[in-house]
Amino acid sequence: MDLDMVIQTSFSFCFFNLVFHGFSHLFDSKQISMKIAIEGCMHGDLDNVYSTLLHLQQVENTKIDLLICCGDFQAVRNEKDLESLSVPPKYRAMNSFWKYYSGEKIAPFPTIFIGGNHEASNYLWELYYGGWAAPNIYFLGFAGVVKFGGIRIGGLSGIYKYRDYRSGHYERPPYNNSDIKSVYHVREYDVHKLMQIEEPVDIFVSHDWPLGITDHGNWKNLVREKPYFEKEIEDRTLGSKAGAELLEKIKPPYWFSAHLHCKFAAVVQHGDDEGRITKFLALDKCIPRRKFLQIIEVESGDGPYEIEYDEEWLAITRRFNSVFPLTAKPANFGGVQLGMEECREWVKSKLESRGTKPFEFVRTVPCHNPSQTVANNYPGHIRNPQTEGLLEFLELPYVLDQSHSPASAISRGPANYDSEDGPTDDVDEIQLPQEEEDDD
Numbered sequence: 001m002d003l004d005m006v007i008q009t010s011f012s013f014c015f016f017n018l019v020f021h022g023f024s025h026l027f028d029s030k031q032i033s034m035k036i037a038i039e040g041c042m043h044g045d046l047d048n049v050y051s052t053l054l055h056l057q058q059v060e061n062t063k064i065d066l067l068i069c070c071g072d073f074q075a076v077r078n079e080k081d082l083e084s085l086s087v088p089p090k091y092r093a094m095n096s097f098w099k100y101y102s103g104e105k106i107a108p109f110p111t112i113f114i115g116g117n118h119e120a121s122n123y124l125w126e127l128y129y130g131g132w133a134a135p136n137i138y139f140l141g142f143a144g145v146v147k148f149g150g151i152r153i154g155g156l157s158g159i160y161k162y163r164d165y166r167s168g169h170y171e172r173p174p175y176n177n178s179d180i181k182s183v184y185h186v187r188e189y190d191v192h193k194l195m196q197i198e199e200p201v202d203i204f205v206s207h208d209w210p211l212g213i214t215d216h217g218n219w220k221n222l223v224r225e226k227p228y229f230e231k232e233i234e235d236r237t238l239g240s241k242a243g244a245e246l247l248e249k250i251k252p253p254y255w256f257s258a259h260l261h262c263k264f265a266a267v268v269q270h271g272d273d274e275g276r277i278t279k280f281l282a283l284d285k286c287i288p289r290r291k292f293l294q295i296i297e298v299e300s301g302d303g304p305y306e307i308e309y310d311e312e313w314l315a316i317t318r319r320f321n322s323v324f325p326l327t328a329k330p331a332n333f334g335g336v337q338l339g340m341e342e343c344r345e346w347v348k349s350k351l352e353s354r355g356t357k358p359f360e361f362v363r364t365v366p367c368h369n370p371s372q373t374v375a376n377n378y379p380g381h382i383r384n385p386q387t388e389g390l391l392e393f394l395e396l397p398y399v400l401d402q403s404h405s406p407a408s409a410i411s412r413g414p415a416n417y418d419s420e421d422g423p424t425d426d427v428d429e430i431q432l433p434q435e436e437e438d439d440d
Contacts, residue, residue, distance in 0.1 A: 040258035040283030044074035044095025070258035071116025071207030084122035102367035115157030132361035143190035145313035150301025160240035168325025210243035217266030263291035
């Protein structure tokens with residue numbers, strides 16, 4: 001890819017300084033502006049995204065404080081991880097994340113990302129509760145909330161598929177051909193935890209769009225760009241039903257998505273007594289002539305500008321971990337015994353003693369070496385010390401490597417269409433229109 005072309009693309013129609021003052025209620029002192037870069041589908045192209053932002057800082061004489069990626073991050077550490085990447089063979093490449101995992105490069109900006117439908121799912125399962133995927137690069141987890149500079153950032157990984165929504169997290173690495181295409185499907189358990197949030201969330205991120213979001217933007221222009229969306233818009237099937245429920249419950253000032261490889265903006269007026277609105281923006285993937293990047297400017301506290309654990313989210317995690325569904329059966333939310341207030345006070349006390357910084361990054365597999373192949377001899381699931389540390393801190397058992405029900409227990413319906421790229425033989429497989437393949 002020509003980096004100069006990528007940079008020109010981001011300058012031509014992707015750098016809009018949107019100043020939003022919806023966070024002023026959080027801070028008593030003089031307001032400080034924070035600039036946050038939002039990127040659509042990363043597809044492992046960290047080098048070009050970071051280079052674009054560094055160049056932008058220089059020519060605009062500005063400073064970017066945080067990068068948020070809306071999924072398809074592809075945190076591939078070595079050749080073994082490629083086996084857990086659900087993409088056609090021609091797209092199965094190392095790309096550039098491995099350089100940041102190995103330490104050859106360091107992310108120039110604090111980076112937060114969620115998972116999409118094209119991920120190294122074995123690695124993300126290690127970090128189910130969230131954690132550092134590489135130094136300065138933080139995975140928000142299958143669902144999660146963190147704090148950065150006084151604002152709360154929440155997110156939901158994966159894409160919504162009705163047939164798997166109520167299933168538990170039954171998939172385990174190494175994945176078979178069925179599990180590799182369902183492990184990233186959104187589960188009711190994770191959405192239910194997010195629905196328990198009561199305190200304001202300032203920015204929310206999902207990979208696919210909330211169902212019905214096209215009602216609040218210029219959907220006719222969208223259909224002109226992506227004609228095969230029209231039927232789904234008419235049938236009310238374009239987007240995630242779970243996302244729509246979260247949007248109505250959380251009502252964040254900002255919501256960002258990706259997945260459909262186009263830019264689309266909308267404004268949702270919630271109609272509540274407080275007159276709250278959500279500014280929605282979906283972005284493209286990082287290729288020339290595409291709208292993949294946006295800079296927003298928000299009011300924040302005076303720091304620290306670093307990722308921190310969120311007290312309410314840790315309390316929710318502690319409360320519901322006892323009903324974590326580890327088979328194909330749905331979660332039994334009636335089995336939750338702990339009260340929310342009890343969990344909140346317990347977590348608050350623990351954080352006051354330990355501090356709010358996440359556990360430190362630890363490499364768990366050999367790094368990619370372009371001059372030699374990594375030995376294919378480490379186990380399917382590896383316990384990540386970050387996850388073990390967090391669970392020990394919360395006094396919770398480690399359950400991510402427990403046995404699961406066979407994939408045959410899951411009913412698979414017919415699938416011949418993908419909103420991301422149009423008609424396809426496999427509902428989750430990338431099959432780009434010809435013009436996008438040419439761009440790649």
